[in-house]
Amino acid sequence: MIDLKNMSIDELCAQAESIRNRIIEVVSKNGGHLSSNLGSVELIIAMHYVFDCKEYPFIFDVSHQAYAHKLITDRWDSFDTLRQTNGISGFTKPSESSSDYFIAGHSSTSLSLGVGAARAIRLNNEHRIPIVLIGDGAMSAGLTYEALDEIGDIKYPMIIILNDNEMSISKPIGAISKYLSTTTATKFYQEVRGGIKKILQNLPDSATYMAKRFEESFKLITPGILFEELGLNYIGPIDGHNISELINIFQKAKNFNSPVLIHTQTTKGYGYKIAEGKYEKWHSVPPFCIDTGIPLNPTKSINPTKIFANKLLELAKKDEKIVGVTAAMPSGTGLDLLIDSFPNRFFDVAIAEAHATTSMAAMAKEGYKPFVVIYSTFLQRAFDSIIHDVSIMNLPVKFAIDRAGIVGEDGETHQGAFDISYLNLIPNMVIYAPRDDESLELALEFATNYNDSPLAFRYPRGGFLLPNKTYQNNNFELGKAEILNKGSDIAFLGFGNGVGRAHLVNEALQNKATLVDLRFAKPLDIGLIKEIAKTHKKLYIFSDGVKLGGIAQNISYILLEDSIFTKIKSFEFQDIFIPHGKTQEVEKILNLDTQSILNAIQGDLKNL
CATH class of the missing domain: 3.40.50.970 (Thiamin diphosphate (ThDP)-binding fold, Pyr/PP domains)
Incomplete structure (x- = not known):
């Protein structure tokens, strides 16, 4: 764990630069989420400076912006393995580190998680609070407002850090995001808000009441009115790259005994000029050249x-x-x-x-x-x-x-x-x-x-396993499969990208198997499947889906109903959550690469 608490502001700023460089260095080699992580470095440093993540739940929305958190919490050296097979995850993951509170890869779950944590903390009579970091893109999902409704009503103590970078993955859509960005970005708003602060600081006590009323009225054109009407205390907007200001605000918010939303404004890609700003292509990137930003291995084929x-x-x-x-x-x-x-x-x-x-x-x-x-x-x-x-x-x-x-x-x-x-x-x-x-x-x-x-x-990411036009293509006909190759004894029934996987295995077997493109998983071509089951000793099912409730299971059910007892083996996904890593390496882990399938089939062939 990097000890931030004993650092000066200058040292913290230097640490931010070091973290940012480390992120760029590794992501340029491994690929990953870049601009969102560069934009949240100072926010995460300030969170760790003020709060202890082992005591206060740190809840990251989506969590693809938590690389700085990983680097601060004992993963500096292992960060080279980011998103690699058997390496660290691109998202927070409690099984990877006790500093990670929750796994999150989908948007807008953080506030609901914060509610659950706050409820438990209250029941335990503890004096800690959840710290939630949420991007403004996540404010477009309904789950966020279901949570806000309870937070504002029950007043759970919680600190919500709104990372407003005017971006989701791409251009943000919706009235809330536009409201956040347009009302705070105008020169008029910034000048008037600054002027109000100065006036309030210099007014005598006798005039404070009227000045406060004016400030409350001014909130009618700011995001504050939205969140305060929902029952939250609102602070902001503040500079999300100013560590000193962030620490000051976080320390004050720590003493609130009710929910507070801190509205911070950041720049995606901050500190790496090529990626700074509203560039969707820098959200998630393949390996690239740091000097030019050009991908190292650009894909030439259409996907x-x-x-x-x-x-x-x-x-x-x-x-x-x-x-x-x-x-x-x-x-x-x-x-x-x-x-x-x-x-x-x-x-x-x-x-x-x-x-x-x-x-x-x-x-x-x-x-x-x-x-x-x-x-x-x-x-x-x-x-x-x-x-x-x-x-x-x-x-x-x-x-x-x-x-x-x-x-x-x-x-x-x-x-x-x-x-x-x-x-x-x-x-x-x-x-x-x-x-x-x-x-x-x-x-x-x-x-x-x-x-x-x-x-x-x-259809798959990246590309199909079957080279284009390997077999003649015909128009889809509802519930009709296609025989692509006629063999004997064994049959490969493929669905989608599973056809390509079956084809590669069949090539290695010198096309000895009958190869079928099921085309439809529902309705299945029951007539053709029964015919093939009666004329072959074993069926092998290939698809890029889980076994439970999958194609092999449904085919087995259909055949058993007609008392057809042909042996069936499934090359579908096991009942596990599939780990991260390069696709070909993950296939090997799942024993779905060509050689692993061949080994399994050749063992069966000896017994047929």
């Missing part, structure tokens, strides 16, 4: 996200009924291309996956063809809306699920492992997947033309 965006744009130009929504991830999902081209038909609703889904349900009811474009990990947050608002009404909402399967260095909180299983539970839902670039375009055409029920199609 599934770009293919999706380009094809959807092509279809939207032809069909005015096509609309779409994303939740604070316009560039990550490729929907920024559509928003720029058709701003009245494609929307970013900020960090509000449930709202995005329910709003599109109503658009489907009105006769539109809505696409909900969200990462697999974040779509989990809309589960109730998918059931209650889309599927019960059997509305033709189209869910385009990006980042399906293993996503690599972001780890447990971001792996796209569960969508097949949880969507498979829902009546009326159609689930399918492309196997390569070309079939992704065909998947979009099918989605556009299919209006009988809700549907979901999934």
Whole structure:
């Protein structure tokens, strides 16, 4: 643990510079979240100077901005392993360090966690308080306001540090974020607020009452009125890069016996000129050259996200009924291309996956063809809306699920492992997947033309395992699979990127196995599956989803119903949260790389 408490302000500023350089050094080699971490260094130093994180719960919203916290708390040397296989996580993780209070990879959970911690502290009659660091982008999610409602009502002692950098991952959306930025950024506001402070300091006691009334009236044009009306004490805005001022405010807030929100203003990328400011591309970066900011290994091939965006744009130009929504991830999902081209038909609703889904349900009811474009990990947050608002009404909402399967260095909180299983539970839902670039375009055409029920199609991060046009692509037909290669004795049944994994294994076996692209996980091609089960000794199932509730389990159930007892082996994800690391290395850990699968199959072949 770096001992900050005995440092002078000058020494703390020097430490901030050292921490910032360390972050840049490691992220330039490993990739990771950069600009958000550079912007929060002074905030985190001041937190550690005033509070002991072993006593006071330090709760980071999302926690991708907690690198400085990791460096201060005994991970300076191990920081080289950031986001690497068996290395330290890019997010806070209690199993990694007792200094980390909670794991967090999704936005807007911090205030609810703070409420829970404050309740427990009160029940224990303790005199510590939760310290919450939340970005203003997280203020766009409903969960934040559910927590604020209780905080303001019950008055739990808590310090909420609002890191206002006028950014989420991309440009922030919503009235709250605009309110925070526009009311505090004007020259008029800053000059008048400064003038009021000076007047109050110099007025005699007899005039203080009227001056205070004037200051209260002035709050009507400041963010303070919002939070104070919610029942919180409000301090700010203050310079989030001024360590001395931060320490002074934090020490005063420590003595409040009620919730206080400290509004700090920071700059994303602070201290690294190339990344400073409102640059979305510096939020999460691949390895790069520190001097130029240029990626070290730029990807030349077009990825599934770009293919999706380009094809959807092509279809939207032809069909005015096509609309779409994303939740604070316009560039990550490729929907920024559509928003720029058709701003009245494609929307970013900020960090509000449930709202995005329910709003599109109503658009489907009105006769539109809505696409909900969200990462697999974040779509989990809309589960109730998918059931209650889309599927019960059997509305033709189209869910385009990006980042399906293993996503690599972001780890447990971001792996796209569960969508097949949880969507498979829902009546009326159609689930399918492309196997390569070309079939992704065909998947979009099918989605556009299919209006009988809700549907979901999934595609991976980075690229498909199956090289494009390895097999001839045909149009999707509801519930129909395709035989790609005919073999004997054993059959490989693949779904989505699982087709590519099965193909690579089959190549190593000199194409001895029958290879099937299931295409649909729901409805399955039951007729073809039964036929193959009767003519082969063993079936191997490949998909980038969990085993429980997965494709192999559903196929087993179907075959058992007809008393077909063909042996089945699943190469799906085990019942674990998948760790972080480079995708190929994670596959080896899961025994899903080609050689591990070959070893398992060759052992089976000897016994057939």
